[in-house]
Amino acid sequence: MTAPVTAASMALDGGLLTADDAAPEGAFVSSRGFWGHVGHRLVRDPVAMGAGAVILLVVIVAILAPWITPMDPYKGSMLRRLKHVGDATYWLGSDELGRDMISRLMLGARLSLFIGVTPVLIAFVIGSGIGVLAGYVGGWTNTILMRTIDVFFAFPSVLLAIALSGALGAGIFNSIVSLTFVFVPQIARVAESVTTGIRRRDYIDAAKLSGASALTIMRVQVLGNVVGPIFVYSTSLISVSMILASGLSFLGLGVRPPEPEWGLMLNTLRTAIYVNPVVAALPGVCIFVVSIAFNLFSDGLRAAMEIRQ
Amino acid sequence: MSVIPDGHDPFARDRGGPAQPLLSVSGLYKHFPVRKAGGKKQVVRAVDGVDFDVLKGETLGIVGESGCGKSTTAKLLMGLIERDAGGLLYDGQAVGERAMPWRSYRREVQMVFQDSYASLNPRMTVEQSIAFGPKVNGVPGREAVERARALLARVGLEPRRFAGRYPHEISGGQRQRVNIARALALEPRLVLLDEAVSALDKSVEAQVLNLLLDLKAEFGLTYIFISHDLNVVRFISDRVMVMYLGRVSEIGLSDAVLDAPAHPYTEALMASMPSLDPDNRTAVALLAGDPPNPIDPPSGCRFHPRCPLAEEVCGVTEPPLDGIRPLHRVACLARQPGSGHARAPNPALAA
Amino acid sequence: MLLYILKRLVYVTPVAFGVSVVCFLLVHLAPGDPLSAVLPADATQATIDEMRAAYGFDKPLPVQYAIWLWHVLHGDLGISIATGRPVLGEVSRAVVNSLILASVATVIGFTFGTLFGFVAGYHRNSLADRAASALSVFGVSVPHYWLGMVLVIVFSATLGWLPPTGAGPDGSGNWRPDFDHLRYLILPAVTMSVIPMGIIARTVRALVADILSQDFVEALRAKGLDERGVFRHVVRNAAPTALAIMGLQLGYLLGGSILVETVFAWPGTGFLLNAAIFQRDLPLLQGSILVLAMFFVVLNLLVDVMQTALDPRIERA
Numbered sequence: 016m017t018a019p020v021t022a023a024s025m026a027l028d029g030g031l032l033t034a035d036d037a038a039p040e041g042a043f044v045s046s047r048g049f050w051g052h053v054g055h056r057l058v059r060d061p062v063a064m065g066a067g068a069v070i071l072l073v074v075i076v077a078i079l080a081p082w083i084t085p086m087d088p089y090k091g092s093m094l095r096r097l098k099h100v101g102d103a104t105y106w107l108g109s110d111e112l113g114r115d116m117i118s119r120l121m122l123g124a125r126l127s128l129f130i131g132v133t134p135v136l137i138a139f140v141i142g143s144g145i146g147v148l149a150g151y152v153g154g155w156t157n158t159i160l161m162r163t164i165d166v167f168f169a170f171p172s173v174l175l176a177i178a179l180s181g182a183l184g185a186g187i188f189n190s191i192v193s194l195t196f197v198f199v200p201q202i203a204r205v206a207e208s209v210t211t212g213i214r215r216r217d218y219i220d221a222a223k224l225s226g227a228s229a230l231t232i233m234r235v236q237v238l239g240n241v242v243g244p245i246f247v248y249s250t251s252l253i254s255v256s257m258i259l260a261s262g263l264s265f266l267g268l269g270v271r272p273p274e275p276e277w278g279l280m281l282n283t284l285r286t287a288i289y290v291n292p293v294v295a296a297l298p299g300v301c302i303f304v305v306s307i308a309f310n311l312f313s314d315g316l317r318a319a320m321e322i323r324q
Numbered sequence: 325m326s327v328i329p330d331g332h333d334p335f336a337r338d339r340g341g342p343a344q345p346l347l348s349v350s351g352l353y354k355h356f357p358v359r360k361a362g363g364k365k366q367v368v369r370a371v372d373g374v375d376f377d378v379l380k381g382e383t384l385g386i387v388g389e390s391g392c393g394k395s396t397t398a399k400l401l402m403g404l405i406e407r408d409a410g411g412l413l414y415d416g417q418a419v420g421e422r423a424m425p426w427r428s429y430r431r432e433v434q435m436v437f438q439d440s441y442a443s444l445n446p447r448m449t450v451e452q453s454i455a456f457g458p459k460v461n462g463v464p465g466r467e468a469v470e471r472a473r474a475l476l477a478r479v480g481l482e483p484r485r486f487a488g489r490y491p492h493e494i495s496g497g498q499r500q501r502v503n504i505a506r507a508l509a510l511e512p513r514l515v516l517l518d519e520a521v522s523a524l525d526k527s528v529e530a531q532v533l534n535l536l537l538d539l540k541a542e543f544g545l546t547y548i549f550i551s552h553d554l555n556v557v558r559f560i561s562d563r564v565m566v567m568y569l570g571r572v573s574e575i576g577l578s579d580a581v582l583d584a585p586a587h588p589y590t591e592a593l594m595a596s597m598p599s600l601d602p603d604n605r606t607a608v609a610l611l612a613g614d615p616p617n618p619i620d621p622p623s624g625c626r627f628h629p630r631c632p633l634a635e636e637v638c639g640v641t642e643p644p645l646d647g648i649r650p651l652h653r654v655a656c657l658a659r660q661p662g663s664g665h666a667r668a669p670n671p672a673l674a675a
Numbered sequence: 676m677l678l679y680i681l682k683r684l685v686y687v688t689p690v691a692f693g694v695s696v697v698c699f700l701l702v703h704l705a706p707g708d709p710l711s712a713v714l715p716a717d718a719t720q721a722t723i724d725e726m727r728a729a730y731g732f733d734k735p736l737p738v739q740y741a742i743w744l745w746h747v748l749h750g751d752l753g754i755s756i757a758t759g760r761p762v763l764g765e766v767s768r769a770v771v772n773s774l775i776l777a778s779v780a781t782v783i784g785f786t787f788g789t790l791f792g793f794v795a796g797y798h799r800n801s802l803a804d805r806a807a808s809a810l811s812v813f814g815v816s817v818p819h820y821w822l823g824m825v826l827v828i829v830f831s832a833t834l835g836w837l838p839p840t841g842a843g844p845d846g847s848g849n850w851r852p853d854f855d856h857l858r859y860l861i862l863p864a865v866t867m868s869v870i871p872m873g874i875i876a877r878t879v880r881a882l883v884a885d886i887l888s889q890d891f892v893e894a895l896r897a898k899g900l901d902e903r904g905v906f907r908h909v910v911r912n913a914a915p916t917a918l919a920i921m922g923l924q925l926g927y928l929l930g931g932s933i934l935v936e937t938v939f940a941w942p943g944t945g946f947l948l949n950a951a952i953f954q955r956d957l958p959l960l961q962g963s964i965l966v967l968a969m970f971f972v973v974l975n976l977l978v979d980v981m982q983t984a985l986d987p988r989i990e991r992a
Contacts, residue, residue: 048490049447166693169972170964171930178964181952182701217443218453220404221503225457225510226430235456239447258818262934265820266949281821285938292828299821307816314812 049243056319063315069308077124084118088275097291108294110280111287116294120301123275127302130187130269130276131257134194139249142199146206147241151214151233161207167200176259180268190269194260198252205248209241243320250313254306261302277302337432337513338380340416345377346514346546347401347433352410354396358619368618370396372570374410375645378514383540383547385561385578387554387593391618393570394550398518401548402435431461434507438519440499444491450476451487454506461510468509475505479535497528501535508539516548521556533560554593558582563651566590569618569626572645576652586654589627625657637664680980687976694972695747698965699740702957752962757954762962765947770966773936773943777928779864784871785921791872792879792917799884807876814873823866823938830862837862840940863939867932871924878920882913915985922978926971 047055057063076083086104091112098109100116107116149160167175179193213219214237222232261278263269270276272283280298287295352374355367371393378384386394399405401412403419403426412419412429419429437443444453454472459465473483479501491499500520507515517536521529533556540547551557557564558578565575566587574587585591616622622629628638638657641664645655657663661670727733734742746753752762795807831839838859886892886909895905933945940946944963951959 048449162689163693165690166697169690169694169975170697170968171927171971173927173931173933174964174967174971177933177948177952178698178701178960179704181948181960182704182957217437217439218445220399220402221435221437221443221506222445222456223404224402224430224435225460226427227456227460231460236445236448240445254816258816261818262820265934266937266952268952278818281824285824288824288828289832292832296821296825296828299818299824302818302821303816306818307812310812310816 053243053316053319057315060315060319063312063319066308066311066315069304070312073124073128073305073308076121077128080122080125084115084121086115086118088114088118088122089273090114097287097294099291100293100297107297108291110294111284116297119275119280120277120297123277123280123298123301124305126187126270126274126276127257127261127278128305130190130194130260130264131305132253133191134260135198135249135252135256137191137195138198138202138252139245141195142202142249143206143242143245145199146203146208146245147210147233147237149203150207150210150241151229151237153211153214157207157211161204164200164203164207167196168204172197172201172255173259173262176263177266177268180263185268185271187270190260190263193263194256197259198249198256201252202245202249206241206245209244210237213237213240247313247317247320250309250316253313254309257302257306257309338415342380344380344416345413346380346415347378347548348411348413349377349401350375350411350413352397352400353408354393354400354405355408366619369570369621370618371400371407372621374567374570374572376565376572376575378546378548379563381544381546382562383549383560385557385564386548386550386567387552387557387564388567389593390552391569392567393618394552394567395518396570397567398435398516398548398550401516402433403430431510432512433514433516434510434512435516435518436500436503436507436520438522440496440503440523441491443503444499446491449488449490450481450494450502451483453491453502454509457506457510471509472505475508476502478508478539479505481505497524497532500524500532504532504535504539508543511543512545514546514548516550518550519552520549522551522553529556536560554582566593569616569621571626572653572655573627574652574654574656575645576654580649580652586648586652586659587627587656588631588633588658592630592632625655633658633665633667635665679983683976683979687972691969691972694968695744695965696740698961698968699743701964702961703736747965752965753958755951755956755959757950757956757959762959765959766944766963766966769942769944769947769963770970772941773929773932773945776860776863776867776936776941776943777925777932779860780867780928781871781921781925783864784868784924785875785917787868788872788875789879789917791876793883795876795880796883796887804880807880811873811877811880814869814871814876817869819866819870820934820938822869823863823935826862826866827938840938841942863935863941866938867928867935871921871928874924875917875920879913879917882916883909886912915982918985919978919982922974922981926974930967930971 085106091110091114093113095104095109095113096111097113098104100106100108102108104115107120110116110119145160145164149157170178176193176197179196180190183189183193219232219236222236227235260269261276261281264276264278265282267279267282270279272279277298281295281302284295284298352371354371355369358366358368374393374397376384386397388394396405400407400410414424414429414432417424420426444450448456451469451472454475455465455468458468458471463471473487476483476486481498481501486494486498486502491502494502500523503520520536521532524532536547537560539545547560549557549560561578563576564578564581566573566581566589568589574581574585574590576586581590582594585594616626616629622639624637624639624641625631625634625643628634631638633656635657641657643655643657643660643663645653646660647653648659657665658667660668662668724733750763752766754760755762755765758765791803791807791810795801795804798804827839830837839862841859887905892905892908895908900908929944932941932943933948935941936943936945937949944967948960948963950956951963
């Protein structure tokens, strides 16, 4: 836990203000701070930056999709079904109803990202809330909250997602609710353990001694220290969430046709695997690429946050 | 440079007068429940009936081996853990009652922790950490920051260079100075230093100790100084209290207690301490082994299994903390007239 | 050790209770009347009330739960609305098929994952190491239902080597250990094995690298222990964790098999769940999920106990 002691700081231990310390008149030396350091290190990680670029690109395409698709993603033609990749009109071929694949994949990014990322975002807020509360308050509150969470851990996550959305019925909203339910316990457990660790630190005691209320301590002293690890953990869930969300649509439990969504497209194109296997596999490639990008970015973020303190 | 705002005088807050102890502790108990293998419920008697006074303007040193209850006592005094029993009287007013609620008491009493790193929030700059206390107590942001900077300068850290730094960017001694500044930011009258210099290098330790002495004189502070290092305690303390297994075994003026210990435990502590004077080194290690388990403390005098003077009576009778001369009290049957111990002073002579 | 097992059992009981509550509530989470699937659209109120009473839906929730739990504890998971057969029978047949698939997938994943993990851990930062970490990222990032499709495209649609769907040539729902059935097992099992393979490779790599960097290994080498001895040491220290992860992965695969089973039309629990969801066969849905979740709970318990038994470093307090 000892910070590296430089020669300069050793000399300063005496508390004697030497000429060297009187440095630039009037200017306060400010440090980058924790997130500054993390950003600095992340920028130097080529893999994480590459993954970040892919994510950024997909997000931009998703946002701009309605204006930039080369053709109408909903308009099909039974005469031009299942064109191959490299077709003069349909660059990435056409689907089983003769709709332009590239346009549908671009628009599909919208829904796929939305149903994949939203559950993690909501679960991040709810799970952090529950976990930080349980960790900071401790005692019976902790026991009750965490034992309840344990029950949800008794379900493999895919099973829980399918059980919930199966019971709730198909639809985008239900699929987001189910996946949120899957991730809340996982995030809450991480948040609880991080917070419990922080709560025992002396600086929390010191803050109590300053007369701060529990809420102020949680907001000012605890949150800043727990948000980082919980956030990194949550980013690592986005990849799983994307796969599961598209998986629910693949099963027919999420997005409904004719909306383009990668998982749903994968399902409807299954019948075409003998005629046009490459086109049939394309939506899966998109899910895979985005999922891998989120995983690599999350790994990079985790590595960047492992700073000696 | 004056850190204290105009019109502030620590003595102006005095209520009971110089004779009234600043803090009076009586019958303090804290037992922690533990579960041993087999599910049997037991308690650790961490603090088991402790009484003492802290006089205004003094430095009271508290010494003892690890596990003797020093740190638990510190946390009880600060209200960081709840006491099972016992009373705290701050300048004549009962702490936790209407006249002196915990909130007001905590503004008067602050603490410096042993681990300089763990006691600073790693996500806050030095300045933010110091300004936090004043801010939550209603000092406007700018003013709190100014106070933080002035205090940094006062503890020997040039604000321009240090105010914006994070704890991991400065050395242990510098961090402990920041912790001291933070404690002072709330203008306390009593500062509890729990092993505050123990983790520092010897040269840095001496500098921080001198800083503490200066600050005490400047702000009219009272210190409770907890340490396992008898040399440091002797240097800084006016009076010393020796604890053993959750109890006070001896208390008195530093010179009296440390030069002429009345309790065999204090004597053993002194002897086990490496002396700086080579002619004065004891060859025998008087304190063999670890202190007994506070879950199941020995009957009678808790020190008797390790005591060179132990007699049969020591395993039966618990020695009370008795005065042997003014300002010097000791819990030992061998010093107590009529205790039945062979070495006990003659009650007739004592009377 | 016995005391430890008892303690774990005491801890598992409330979790199992909670799981049963969640499964019970699933049915009540469903929108609309749980009977809507069986009742004709023009059913009179009297018929509806009669059916509600017959299924016990007219009683307060806690009472319904108590009755349901009582039946469950006696092995009665209710009657499937769609088929009219007992849920327990349907589920147990499906569980056997899923278990075969998940076990084979776990064994494949464990074998290759351990292999890659060992090579990577022994030669850190080598090409093999980078390949292993690429594999583990691939394993956790790939949508396995898509991977299944790709394998079908390559090995069935294009090469024609293996059958694309089903569990056997006769089209029957039961798998048998013979060559014909084995061919049907290969693609789904390989598809499923990718996830545990990546996770196990990553864990074993970390374990091996960690053990090799520890002082005691240096000491053993210094004492003249040959590389085979060192290897044995590494295996002994890495085995408990690796096996524990394998056990948990088996549980995850069993519970998460629905997507892969759907792709391959494998007649397991996933397939059953799929049918239950789309026919709104709530007793079947509830029963399958309860059985799978309980299986996972028990598996967790076994893994825990096994890990403790194998690993001398864990104190059995």
